[in-house]
Amino acid sequence: MISKSRKTKETDITVSLDINGNGKSKIDTGVGFLDHMLDSFSKHSLIDLEITCKGDTHIDDHHSVEDIGIVLGALFAEALYPVSNMERFGSANIVMDEACVSCDLDLSNRPYLVYEVxxxxxxxxxxxxxxxxxxxxxxxxxxxxxxxxxxxxKNRHHIIEAAFKAVAVALRRAMQKNERVGIPSTKDML
Incomplete structure (x- = not known):
């Protein structure tokens, strides 16, 4: 596992992860619903994840939620790049009762988000x-x-959980080992 911490006036966060894990998690963000989503994310991505956050939730959850995304993303990049011997692209359509959310992603080292939820x-x-x-x-x-x-x-809980699971499964598929692809880019670098 590798770890990263970030402390501001609004939050104090520590994240540890293993992208080659088994989906084990220990999450305590101070935001119960986010804990549930990150636990599901860990389980379905097979990324071992430990997160603690002490945030200014007496104001609202915004700082904690966004800052956890920042630290988790930065640590994920540290663990992932340079990309080699893995699929690079991943997709998933996840159904949760009446909800269905799709995620398509590219471990491109070029950030971009389309969010149509x-x-x-x-x-x-x-x-x-x-x-x-x-x-x-x-x-x-x-x-x-x-x-x-x-x-x-229709159900907000189902939609959000399907989104977290879709991202998790798409990541798991994109990180799938494949020695044949080497560096999966015509640029010979990711």
Whole structure:
């Protein structure tokens, strides 16, 4: 496992991960719904993940959610690049009851996010617009090109969980070992 910490006036975060793990997690962010999503992300990506966060949640969850995405993304990039002997591209369509979310991604070392999951409201106390903030922070810092698209769904919890699982499964597929591809780029560098 490798680790990274970040301390600001708003948050104090430590993340440890192993991208070649078994999907084991120990998550304590102070944001219960995010803990649930990150636990699911770890399980379905097979990335071992430990996260602790002490944040200014007395104000709201925004700083914690976004800053966790920043630290997790930066650590993921540290563990991943340079990309070699892995598939590089990954896709997943994940169904959770009535909801279906797709994720297509490229471990390109070029960050880009397409986020077409139009949600408003809350899941419990969790503001649903924070999901996009998390993924934007993660993707930009992980330097991956990611498209997350809601195909259908009504239940906000199901939609968000399907999104986290879709990203997780797409990452797992993109990180699949393949010695034949070498450096999976015509530029001979990622």
């Amino acid at each position: 139009n949600l408003a409201g809350k899941v419990g106390q969790f503001d649903t617009e924070l999901v996009e903030e998390f993924f934007r922070a993660f993707v930009l810092n992980a330097r991956i090109s990611t498209h997350i698209v809601l195909q259908r769904g």
